[in-house]
Amino acid sequence: MSLRIALLGLLTASGPSSGYDLAKKFETSVAHVWQAGHSQIYPELAKMSADGLVAVEAEGARGRKIYRVTPDGDAELRRWLLAHDPSTTVRSETALQSFLVPLLEPGEALTVMRRLKDRGEAHLSELEALRVRKDAVMDPAHRWGMFGAYALDLGLRQARCFVEWADDSIADIERRAGAGQGAPDPT
Amino acid sequence: MSLRIALLGLLTASGPSSGYDLAKKFETSVAHVWQAGHSQIYPELAKMSADGLVAVEAEGARGRKIYRVTPDGDAELRRWLLAHDPSTTVRSETALQSFLVPLLEPGEALTVMRRLKDRGEAHLSELEALRVRKDAVMDPAHRWGMFGAYALDLGLRQARCFVEWADDSIADIERRAGAGQGAPDPT
DNA sequence: TGTGGCATGTAATACGTTACATGATTGG
């Protein structure tokens, strides 16, 4: 379901596009929110076309098909945004590692936590680069100037907050390890 | 893969348990990090047993099977924690809604954002309740006293940060809507 | 003319969700 919605959203914001274009936009804009590769996108567009949510507007060179959103598609998108209660299921390998890290010895735990912090910092830089690019490209005259902007802001805040957490956790593990070595269990 | 790891982690921390026990623990402890129902857990335990990562220690009343982690399982868990670079794929309906929300009229956008904020606050309360319960139960004498604690801390921070973001975004949408009405497009 | 990037798709496999199905045991 959500893949459809993401595609309808991109098509609405960018105007008529081919599957290839949409796959690109997935990589460069929605990626921090939802992921999908071309092998998922092409069949989904075909199904959406069968369901009347999108339509082939034109067929360009090398079999390129240009899709546009139909009124039904627009209604579906709005309905989902307004009425669908987003599922709360989370599945994050990063969070799972952080969950399990106390099973390791302090030294090993530090290795893992530092790697998590590095990944977090890398992720933060990516989002910051994205923001800069977006600021440069963003057209306030365009009807959907804020498209993706709130989500990007959320991503940036969470990424900063992740790095802070990693720092504090590393400090905590170091403190406990030090206490454990210096004075054995001062309970 | 990650499901195996989560199961190995829970088995390590809680000692020998049945599939049923593990399913419960999934709900009450790992849930904010990884989700799985019993229909996924039972077959996975069977496969893990075939692969030698866990072993049936005893068979109790009503066909209850008690699994424990084997040395191979322990090695697998450690290897994953130390060497596996966590995948960065995200798939969050909440974030997708926040991404697409600028496609709506300001009024509709506010409805959606306020719902997102409500969900965020609810999630925050759940995690806070979990922390209280955990603080009450946590046994510092136990070998893995911090099991799950770093992840919970991360969850709490991100949840707070989410609510802040929702507040700021709501304010931003209100501001833009007000500006749009009061003085039509002051560019 | 051939290499690289554009552009589209399918197939096999893995992972997840929902629904179905069954039987044992405990407590009222």
Next chain:
DNA sequence: CCAATCATGTAACGTATTACATGCCACA
């Protein structure tokens, strides 16, 4: 003895990942 909950599983379906496969077109 009946209901609730313990406890285990399977089947059908939907979604996601990886790999395979093909052809067009521009440019060197």
